[in-house]
Amino acid sequence: MRTFREDFLWGGATAANQYEGAWDADGKGPSVSDMCTNGSHTVPKRITPEFEEGTLYPSREATDFYHHYEEDIALAAEMGFKVFRMSINWSRIFPTGMETEPNEAGLAFYDKVFDELNKHKIEPLVTISHYEIPYALVDKYNGWYAREVIDCFVRYCEAIFERYQNKVKYWLTFNEINSGTMPMGAVLSLGTVKGYSGPLNKVPDEKQIRFQALHHQFVASAKVVKLAHEKYPQFKMGNMDLFATSYPNTCNPDDVLLNQQSMRNMNWFVGDVQVRGYYPSYSERFFEENDIVIKKEAGDDELLKEGKVDFYTFSYYMSVCQSADPEVNAKAGGNLIGGVSNPYLKASDWGWQIDPKGLRYTLNEIYDRYQIPLMVVENGLGAYDKLEEDGSIHDAYRIDYLRQHIEQMEEAVKDGVDLMGYTPWGWIDVVSASTGEMAKRYGFVYVDKYDDGTGDLSRKKKDSFFWYKKVIESNGKDLA
Numbered sequence: 001m002r003t004f005r006e007d008f009l010w011g012g013a014t015a016a017n018q019y020e021g022a023w024d025a026d027g028k029g030p031s032v033s034d035m036c037t038n039g040s041h042t043v044p045k046r047i048t049p050e051f052e053e054g055t056l057y058p059s060r061e062a063t064d065f066y067h068h069y070e071e072d073i074a075l076a077a078e079m080g081f082k083v084f085r086m087s088i089n090w091s092r093i094f095p096t097g098m099e100t101e102p103n104e105a106g107l108a109f110y111d112k113v114f115d116e117l118n119k120h121k122i123e124p125l126v127t128i129s130h131y132e133i134p135y136a137l138v139d140k141y142n143g144w145y146a147r148e149v150i151d152c153f154v155r156y157c158e159a160i161f162e163r164y165q166n167k168v169k170y171w172l173t174f175n176e177i178n179s180g181t182m183p184m185g186a187v188l189s190l191g192t193v194k195g196y197s198g199p200l201n202k203v204p205d206e207k208q209i210r211f212q213a214l215h216h217q218f219v220a221s222a223k224v225v226k227l228a229h230e231k232y233p234q235f236k237m238g239n240m241d242l243f244a245t246s247y248p249n250t251c252n253p254d255d256v257l258l259n260q261q262s263m264r265n266m267n268w269f270v271g272d273v274q275v276r277g278y279y280p281s282y283s284e285r286f287f288e289e290n291d292i293v294i295k296k297e298a299g300d301d302e303l304l305k306e307g308k309v310d311f312y313t314f315s316y317y318m319s320v321c322q323s324a325d326p327e328v329n330a331k332a333g334g335n336l337i338g339g340v341s342n343p344y345l346k347a348s349d350w351g352w353q354i355d356p357k358g359l360r361y362t363l364n365e366i367y368d369r370y371q372i373p374l375m376v377v378e379n380g381l382g383a384y385d386k387l388e389e390d391g392s393i394h395d396a397y398r399i400d401y402l403r404q405h406i407e408q409m410e411e412a413v414k415d416g417v418d419l420m421g422y423t424p425w426g427w428i429d430v431v432s433a434s435t436g437e438m439a440k441r442y443g444f445v446y447v448d449k450y451d452d453g454t455g456d457l458s459r460k461k462k463d464s465f466f467w468y469k470k471v472i473e474s475n476g477k478d479l480a
């Protein structure tokens with residue numbers, strides 16, 4: 001029976017905006033994330049076009065990878081990482097996104113990071129854009145709504161591809177590109193919030209703007225995938241989707257149909273464009289019914305066909321149910337992605353429903369549809385950790401969560417899925433994307449940093465650190 005490949009890429013995932021800090025060091029410009037305040041499970045984060053004195057902007061320091069990269073990479077190496085998912089901060093390379101020449105100090109920083117990874121024989125997996133659009137592009141162009149941003153992005157990619165061509169093989173164009181199909185994606189993913197000041201969940205929703213901006217991201221992604229294939233044949237180019245699996249709440253055909261629609265709009269739509277190379281037929285009706293008219297330029301459709309990704313990656317944290325019954329929906333509690341909760345599942349402290357078998361189901365569904373290699377590039381449990389007096393952190397709940405998901409990944413491999421690797425989210429504690437908190441921790445490594453901005457940034461190994469090391473050593477066999 002099949003099991004994890006010999007060269008399975010075990011590792012962990014991070015993103016510059018939540019990890020790197022040093023938000024204005026060595027010529028870096030502010031990104032959209034640097035303009036976001038902290039929040040909590042109950043209080044939404046805000047974006048402010050001007051910095052407010054006395055307000056905490058957690059991405060500014062984050063957990064300071066910028067000054068800890070050697071120590072952190074050594075910790076990753078100690079666990080036996082084969083791959084290290086990270087992102088490049090666009091505004092470190094092009095501070096406003098509009099310069100014609102890249103910032104040498106920014107480029108030099110990632111040289112050091114990649115060299116350090118290479119020293120430990122760890123393969124970088126680089127997300128090119130992970131919620132880090134330079135804020136100047138938001139201010140000038142309303143983010144991805146403007147077609148001009150495509151050229152800015154291509155210039156950025158040309159610079160990093162050329163510079164790191166011998167250091168990086170695996171690239172992902174946009175993190176969770178389907179965020180743009182949801183109102184919440186307007187801020188971090190699309191940057192279509194020119195002049196907006198206020199909570200992230202109250203941004204006025206304009207579908208026309210969101211889907212036009214998303215089209216520009218599709219074109220930008222296809223352009224750089226095509227460029228990579230032509231000029232750097234050693235590169236492997238991937239997409240990245242936020243896969244929010246949903247089930248019909250009941251076997252009522254109304255629920256089943258609604259769920260089909262929701263799976264298409266939420267999960268399949270972006271993958272269909274980036275893997276198959278064209279807008280799926282069902283999108284026409286959706287656009288029509290929602291008064292969305294996508295402005296395409298001549299050549300866009302050809303580009304989408306020419307810029308298909310080589311492998312499919314996604315984040316997976318939870319599942320939800322879809323109900324067509326307004327009464328059921330009225331009673332439903334909050335969740336990041338809406339939907340109704342599943343009585344067979346338990347939820348995390350942040351209300352995300354834990355569904356390991358859903359991961360097996362999802363891997364099978366994606367592989368059946370696309371038949372290209374897959375990688376789970378985010379998964380994990382955001383939880384409150386307790387730092388004991390002796391410096392230990394006993395996170396058995398996190399080990400349980402990950403163990404169950406790895407078991408189900410192996411089942412999917414047995415089912416025939418071609419799975420390349422696994423990088424659980426926030427392998428070292430980072431700032432939460434949805435709430436800006438530090439209290440929502442995912443890591444195998446604890447970082448001494450707190451919601452009020454205090455902490456000495458020291459690193460401590462949690463119990464899960466030693467557990468994951470064994471998992472990697474045994475290529476996923478020893479999950480005890």
Ligand code: BGP
Pocket residue numbers: 015018175176242315378382425431432433434435440
């Ligand atoms: C994904 C993002 C990550 C990450 C993760 C966990 O949506 O790609 O950036 O943070 O979710 O989410 P959170 O930090 O909100 O718990």
